[in-house]
Amino acid sequence: MPLVTFSNPDYKDKTIYAVAGSHTETILKLAKEYKIPLHHDCQDGECGNCLVRVTSVARKGRMSGHLTDKERTVLTDLGKLSKEDIEQISVDDMPSEWRLACQMIVRDEDILVEY
Ligand code: FES
Secondary structure (H helix, E strand, O other): OOEEEEEEOOEEEEEEEOOOOOOOOEHHHHHHHOOOOOOOOOOOOOOOOOEEEEEEOOOOOOOOOOOOHHHHHHHHHOOOOOHHHHHHHHHHOOOOOEEEOOOOEOOOOOEEEEO
C-alpha cells in the first residue's frame, strides 16, 4: 500500500496508507476521507481549485502516468504547464508534478502531496 503524505504550511503533515489500483481513488477522494482541508469545488477537473504539487518520496522516482485532457487544459490555463512541458511529458511518459487532486488516481507509489 502506498503512503501518501499531505503537506501544507498551515497544517501538520498527515501521512496515510492508500489503497491503490481501484481506478476511482483520487487524491481528492482520499483527502476528503481523511478530513484534509484540500481546496476543491467542481470535483470534475474544470475549476482548478484542487491544484496540488505531487512528488515521489521513493528513490526510484515517479511512476509513469498520464494527465487527463481536463488536467492538461486547466494546468495550461493556470500557467503550470507550457507547450514544451506537454511535449516533454508525452515523450518521457512522466506526469507533471502539478496535478488536479480530483483527477489524479492514487497509484502504487509513495508520494508527497503539497496543497
Ligand atoms: Fe475543480 Fe478539481 S475540484 S478541478
